[in-house]
Amino acid sequence: MTKPFSTLIDVARAAGKSVAQTSRALRGDPGVRPETREHIAKVAAQLGYRPNLAARSLVSSQSSIVGILIGDPNNPFHIELAQCIDRALLAAGFEPMTTLSLSEPGSATNEVERLLRLRAAGVILLANSLTAKAIDDIAQSLPCVYLGSLRVSHPQVTAITVDDKSGVRQAMEHLFALGHTRIAHLGGGAEASARERTKAYCEVMKEAGLEPNYLRGTHDAASGRCGVDMLFASEQPPTAILASNDLLALGILDRLRGMGLAVPEDVSVVGFDDIPHAGNSVFSLTTLRQDTQAQAQVAVQALQEIIDDTAKRTRRHVLPVELVTRQSSGPPKT
């Protein structure tokens, strides 16, 4: 157990070549004769040689590790997105390093600190409810791409955003077309995308000459249940509810059912994200689908550009969303 790994020197010696040439050969550097390269490769394989990433990182003063900071691990949508990013990162030659334990306060800072110590190549932030200042700080200390809406006031951070406004509009027009007017909205927490959606809801309602009726909670099922209780405490309950995300919508569906209200007969519900569960026939949730693949692709490419310092002026990428109509929405009873 004294020397479990063979080194470049071992390989060089065994191949009868110099370390320099061995290094070049193994890395695919052009300046090596094909037969030499092949020979070295064979010897390396034989010795079970594995490059020591730490040594490589030390000499090049940066590693290929890229952190993925998941905003909410309990949200299947974040997991799906993270998976796509993981894959895209791998394809681009990075070492993805996902962090799940972002629940504790200040852990994002801790996580970034760890990435900094690792001399990570960059970090991808998934819809974290971080303050704009915190995101700025991170972006300043290492290449960073943020997925999710971001207040326009922060142009120095590269953000991949989904078109929240258009999504909300699609959903609302769907409900209007169905004949709804008493449309309530349950919003999310501190994430900028939650704010955007709530804002868009208010806009659309006002445009239609209707009074916005909304509450803000957090992006989880519990908040959805709670929201229903509050919404239905009024004497003029809504006939449709637009949720800021699917988890919230699932909570709404759950409570509605618990109260003996039928969906969509008594109340229509629309979500946002299209998480896997949403398609279940128990829920069959009408929702707004995001293209996670595309988001991941764009995010990784944007990160690469920041790292290469070839970042274009386009520091904001907006991707479309698409309405998926299922059983949870229908015409109002009256």
Place this chain on the structure above:
Amino acid sequence: MTKPFSTLIDVARAAGKSVAQTSRALRGDPGVRPETREHIAKVAAQLGYRPNLAARSLVSSQSSIVGILIGDPNNPFHIELAQCIDRALLAAGFEPMTTLSLSEPGSATNEVERLLRLRAAGVILLANSLTAKAIDDIAQSLPCVYLGSLRVSHPQVTAITVDDKSGVRQAMEHLFALGHTRIAHLGGGAEASARERTKAYCEVMKEAGLEPNYLRGTHDAASGRCGVDMLFASEQPPTAILASNDLLALGILDRLRGMGLAVPEDVSVVGFDDIPHAGNSVFSLTTLRQDTQAQAQVAVQALQEIIDDTAKRTRRHVLPVELVTRQSSGPPKT
């Protein structure tokens, strides 16, 4: 941007001390005068010094990175478990590195290869459906702890197992007590824990003088739906179904509802894991709760022991499960 990070030498120079002493001070090594330590710490903080983990790893020839290989990222239970492990690892001074993209074939091997290049301290495998041989190979190349059942024939791998047998027995006794005799079972895929549960089901049925009636699929909702179709194609459908995990159970519930069957009036359903969704009133699933915290704790401690080479003979840890009774189980109709 030529030198974004200050080094130990910078700190030493600024503090008027030697690198050795600076290193010791910053690491909390005993041989440093308190005031010296403080002074160095202050200077380091001032300079925004961050130890280069790569350099540290290089000289000590191993890093503190520990990989977490999630078996199925789409299973909330795995995510929850991974989160607990992440936290436990962090608390033990390791750098957790979770991998989500384990869906592709052979990716576990790739992932391990990456960890090896990183000279990772170890790896924790979450209920992967890896072959016994693959797990053995991994365990041989770096410290490894497996969470989930493992065939007894592989004593060289340290495994943290939940008491599947006792869990199944609890569930079955609950159903027996309710009056069920036509109890079917939907099993999981290649993971050893799935096999264990199916095996236990058969045992208990036979003990009760009943004929086992089961199908095996995979640990996901789709498989559950499909299983229901097959189970109810017979002229003597079951009055209760024991699912190998909650995802499967959720799929069962979903299809049952789609077929117009009431739960638990027409059919009782019991799951395994107690994922967050299981408690929703839409599902209200009777299931077997696992103590993820405890599992994580034990896993990290076991890993530590392997690394320190103080591993005891106890290479197998079995943790209890507890039946949580909810609305999805009740007496049969007849």
Place this chain on the structure above:
DNA sequence: GTGAAAGCGCTAACAG
């Protein structure tokens, strides 16, 4: 094409 040699930032003996 190829090789020799100079470090990357840090820890761990070894001396004082």
Place this chain on the structure above:
DNA sequence: CTGTTAGCGCTTTCAC
């Protein structure tokens, strides 16, 4: 308690 020094494994000039 403190400082000097020798590498850890690798990439990278710079010669040949």
